[in-house]
Amino acid sequence: MAAVVLENWVERIRNPEIECMSRDEMAALQSKRLANVVNRVYHNVDFYHKKMKALGVEPGDIKGIEDIDKLPFTTKEDLRDNYPFGLLAIPRKDVVRVQGTSGTTGKLTLASYSQKDVDVWGECVARCLTMAGLNEEDIIHICYGYGLFTGGIGLDFGARALGATAIPMSAGNTARQMMCMEDFGATAIACTPSYALHLAESLQEAGLIEQLHIKTGIHGAEPWTEEMRRKIESILHINCFDIYGLCEITGPGVAQDCIHHAGLHINADYFYPEILNPATNKMCADKETGELVFTTLAKEAMPLLRYRTKDLTSIDHSTCRCGRTTPRISQFTGRTDDMKVIRGVNVFPTQVETALLSMGGAVAPHYLMIVERKDNMDILTVMVEVDESLFSDEIRKLDALKNKIGAVLKQALGVSVRVKLVEPKTIQRSEGKAVRVIDKRGL
Amino acid sequence: MGITIQQLSVFLENREGRLDEVLAALASNDVNIVALSLADTSDYGMLRMIVSNPNKGRAVLKEIGITAMLTDVVAFRVPHATGSLSKAMHQIVEGDVNIEYMYAFANGVDASAVLKTDDPARVADILRGSGFDVWEAAEAYVSNLDL
Numbered sequence: 001m002a003a004v005v006l007e008n009w010v011e012r013i014r015n016p017e018i019e020c021m022s023r024d025e026m027a028a029l030q031s032k033r034l035a036n037v038v039n040r041v042y043h044n045v046d047f048y049h050k051k052m053k054a055l056g057v058e059p060g061d062i063k064g065i066e067d068i069d070k071l072p073f074t075t076k077e078d079l080r081d082n083y084p085f086g087l088l089a090i091p092r093k094d095v096v097r098v099q100g101t102s103g104t105t106g107k108l109t110l111a112s113y114s115q116k117d118v119d120v121w122g123e124c125v126a127r128c129l130t131m132a133g134l135n136e137e138d139i140i141h142i143c144y145g146y147g148l149f150t151g152g153i154g155l156d157f158g159a160r161a162l163g164a165t166a167i168p169m170s171a172g173n174t175a176r177q178m179m180c181m182e183d184f185g186a187t188a189i190a191c192t193p194s195y196a197l198h199l200a201e202s203l204q205e206a207g208l209i210e211q212l213h214i215k216t217g218i219h220g221a222e223p224w225t226e227e228m229r230r231k232i233e234s235i236l237h238i239n240c241f242d243i244y245g246l247c248e249i250t251g252p253g254v255a256q257d258c259i260h261h262a263g264l265h266i267n268a269d270y271f272y273p274e275i276l277n278p279a280t281n282k283m284c285a286d287k288e289t290g291e292l293v294f295t296t297l298a299k300e301a302m303p304l305l306r307y308r309t310k311d312l313t314s315i316d317h318s319t320c321r322c323g324r325t326t327p328r329i330s331q332f333t334g335r336t337d338d339m340k341v342i343r344g345v346n347v348f349p350t351q352v353e354t355a356l357l358s359m360g361g362a363v364a365p366h367y368l369m370i371v372e373r374k375d376n377m378d379i380l381t382v383m384v385e386v387d388e389s390l391f392s393d394e395i396r397k398l399d400a401l402k403n404k405i406g407a408v409l410k411q412a413l414g415v416s417v418r419v420k421l422v423e424p425k426t427i428q429r430s431e432g433k434a435v436r437v438i439d440k441r442g443l
Numbered sequence: 444m445g446i447t448i449q450q451l452s453v454f455l456e457n458r459e460g461r462l463d464e465v466l467a468a469l470a471s472n473d474v475n476i477v478a479l480s481l482a483d484t485s486d487y488g489m490l491r492m493i494v495s496n497p498n499k500g501r502a503v504l505k506e507i508g509i510t511a512m513l514t515d516v517v518a519f520r521v522p523h524a525t526g527s528l529s530k531a532m533h534q535i536v537e538g539d540v541n542i543e544y545m546y547a548f549a550n551g552v553d554a555s556a557v558l559k560t561d562d563p564a565r566v567a568d569i570l571r572g573s574g575f576d577v578w579e580a581a582e583a584y585v586s587n588l589d590l
Contacts, residue, residue, distance in 0.1 A: 386454050386510075393452035393514045394543050394559065395482055395489055402486075420486055423456050424510040 003215035003238045004133065009259045011322050014130035018269050019324045023317065026325065030272050031064030033297035038062045038071065041303055044089040047082055048072070048305060065272065068295065069283070073306045076109060079248060084110045087302050095301050100148040101247035102346040102414065105354045108148065111247050114300040118157065124267045125158025125243075125253035131265065131322075132216050132241040132256070134188055136163030141186035141214075143195065144221065144344070145171040150251030151221050151344065155190045158253060164188075171195070171344075174202050181212055188216040190243075192344040193224035193232065197376040200235040209236060218243050220252050222341040222378075223332055223443045229261075244329075248307055249294050255329060260321045263328025270298050273327060274306065275315045278336050289314045291336055292329065310336045338437055340371055342378045345415045349436040352382060355412035359405070361389050366427045369437040378441070381418040382409060385427055446567040447515040448580040449497040450557065453490040453504065457483075465490065465509060472503040477587045478557060480546035491546070493518065493557060495584050517563050518578040519570050521547065521554040528556060534573040540565050550587045 013019050021029070039059040041048040051072040052058070061070055078087075080103055085092055096115050100108035113121070134140070140159045144151030152170055159166035167184055169177055171191070177199060181189070189196065196219050203209050214236060219229075220243035229240045244264050245254035254271050255264035266273050275290040276283060284290035292309045313329045320328060340347050349369060356364040366385040371378060384390075384405060392398055398421060406419045428435065455461045462481070469476060475495035482489045494500040497513055504511040521527045528547065535542065545558040555578065560566045567577045578586065 388510070388512070391454065391510070391512050393450075393489060393491065393512060395484060396543070398454075398487075398489075399484070421454070422487075423454055425508055426456070 004259075006259060009133070011259065012130050012133065012135070013323065014127045016323075019127065019265070019326055021269075021325055023325060026268060027065055029269055030297060031066075033269075034065055034068065034272065034295065035059070035062050037295070037297055037299075037303045038305070040089055041305065045087055045303075047078065047087055068272070068274065068306070069281075071295075071305050073281075073293070073308055074304050075308050076104060076248070076310075079109050080104065080107060083107050085112065087304075088112055089303055090114055090301050098148075099150045099153065099247050099251060101150070102348065102351065104348045104350045106351070106358075106412065109248060111150075111250075112301040113250075116298075116300050117250070117302075119161075120270060120298060121154060121250045121253060122157035122161035124250065124270060125154055126161035127267060128241070128243055128253055128256035129158050129162050129164070129188075129218065131258050132188070132218055133239065133259070134162065134164060134216060138162075138187045138216075139165040139167060139185055139213075140218075141167045141169060141177075141181055141184070141189045143169040143171055143177055143189065143191040143199075144252075149345070150245065150247045151192075154245065154251035154253055155218065174199060178203055178206060178208060181214065182208055185213045187213050188218065189214055189238075190218040192221045193219040193228050193240075194222065194343065194373065194376050194378060196232045196240070197228060197235075200232055201376065204235055212236075214238050217241065218256075220244055220256075221344040225443060226261075226331075242331075246309060248304060249296060249309075250299070254294070257328075258320060258322040258324065262320060263316055263330050265320065265324050265326040265328055268326050270296065272297055273315060273329065275313065275329075278312075284314065286316055286318075287314050287330075289333055310339065312336065340369070340380075340437055340439060342371065342380045342413075342415050345413070347380065347413050347415065351412055352409060352436075355408050356384070356405070358412075359408060365390060366424075366429075367436070368427045371437065371439045371441060373441045379418060380413075380415065381420055383420045383422045383427065385424045386421050387424045445579045446517065446577065447563045448493065448518050448578055448583045449513045450516045450559075451492045451494055451497055451500050451504075451511050452514045453492075453509060453511045455488045455490050457485075457487055462488070462490065464507060465504060468503050468507050468509075469494065469500055472499065474500045474503060475585075475587070477550075477584060478546065478548040478555070480544075480557075482544070491544075491557075493548075493583060497584070514559065515563060516557050516559050517566050517570070518555055518557045518583050520576040520578065521556050523549075523553050528554075531556070531570060531573065531575055534569050535566060538565060538569045540569070542566075548587075555583075555586060 095112040103109045142155045146152030217240040243256040245252035255266040272295040274293040278291040292311045316328045368383045370381045478493040543559040547556040
């Protein structure tokens with residue numbers, strides 16, 4: 001049971017000129033912007049200059065979006081190799097902020113923003129908030145983490161652009177979250193879907209739901225199912241929306257679904273999507289699953305060409321029932337790598353490997369990551385084999401080892417993990433790619 | 444004179460049948476267990492044993508996929524008289540040496556205690572100095588047999 005049933009929903013569109021633009025006009029706008037960004041990076045970013053030269057491509061060869069396949073790709077590894085400021089297209093002093101997300105090994109993936117980038121980001125999130133039925137009269141309780149990760153800050157910028165009241169709670173401390181939700185009269189809540197469910201059940205247990213004024217939930221940063229959305233909606237009596245984004249592109253606000261929940265509308269005037277067959281790199285047809293690749297059309301500080309997100313999805317260019325013509329991506333079906341999202345934080349098995357290696361052994365001990373969800377919270381257990389180099393027959397020393405591994409992993413991954421010491425040779429070896437993660441969550 | 448003997452230490456996950464597998468493997472390979480202690484934690488157990496042939500015991504377990512390590516421990520005879528162990532421990536404590544763990548077993552004639560310490564030489568000295576017999580390896584491994 002949602003706050004507003006479909007029949008009574010009044011659709012508001014923040015920027016109808018863009019969001020309901022004809023496909024031809026949108027293509028023309030995207031083409032103009034693409035030519036522009038290609039020219040900028042060719043002349044200002046060494047990495048892209050070299051790549052394009054190697055491909056024999058010049059800015060003049062890119063007349064429009066139809067020429068995009070002439071351009072090189074960008075990967076997370078490229079960002080790592082150029083960490084922290086190697087991909088800037090503007091002078092570093094014009095970078096007004098940075099944001100970061102997990103890297104595949106020891107360092108963060110860092111994104112830089114100019115003032116205009118920040119304004120565009122806020123505007124994109126504001127479009128999403130409007131899509132969720134919010135306006136300047138709303139009070140938005142933001143319990144995504146604030147800090148380097150883009151969740152909290154992104155929603156905050158969006159609330160500011162919208163003119164709504166932002167409550168910057170950050171994550172954690174459920175008792176305080178509930179108290180503030182009640183006291184400040186929040187009308188919307190923004191947090192990860194698993195936390196929303198956790199909060200919903202806590203509120204239900206505390207008998208507080210009737211006292212609240214929440215009518216809308218904006219959830220993202222991790223994959224979630226239709227079942228979860230209905231469950232959150234039915235417990236809290238709200239409408240829930242799925243917001244998507246990634247730090248490298250800008251943060252949350254790249255896309256979000258509307259009341260019809262028929263895919264996530266991409267702010268395609270700023271982020272040009274391609275769905276590519278990851279094996280052939282050829283474009284997929286509408287509704288065919290492939291890897292989502294984004295080109296940022298207007299970013300100043302760190303524009304990216306054809307950034308491979310490794311998210312698998314499909315696209316639909318038809319006009320939505322809400323009236324928007326912006327293309328919609330479907331619920332993500334998986335990834336092309338083994339990244340996992342644990343309580344909203346991206347975790348790569350390679351990070352675990354790097355962390356274990358840093359403990360001093362010549363080779364990292366064999367490990368296995370088990371991801372489960374208990375009481376709506378993700379739990380990551382890292383099983384580590386007690387091989388001869390780690391073995392001690394004193395329980396005190398093994399306990400200390402377990403605690404040390406836990407501390408090293410927490411520091412490296414940004415989430416707390418459980419460590420389980422297991423017998424040597426019990427983790428399956430394999431000839432080819434090792435199975436390093438077992439995800440029992442069924443997402 | 445020898446100070447330490449070798450103990451077989453096995454890290455065992457809290458899984459059904461694990462201990463059974465260990466004991467069966469030793470038994471079927473003619474490795475006799477002289478003393479045994481099983482310390483438990485919430486995640487795993489630490490099995491410590493004095494056996495008739497530590498190296499053979501280790502190899503036998505390796506064959507069934509169990510990693511056993513050899514640890515140096517001090518074993519000493521404890522007369523059956525009440526208060527004997529107390530006397531021995533008192534001397535060790537006075538000597539300011541750290542004992543990590545200990546277990547004891549009876550073998551008919553008298554009893555024995557096994558302990559782990561980071562200074563076995565000092566412990567052996569203290570024990571001998573107080574009139575306790577410290578086991579030599581070869582004898583310890585068959586101490587449960589009628590000699």
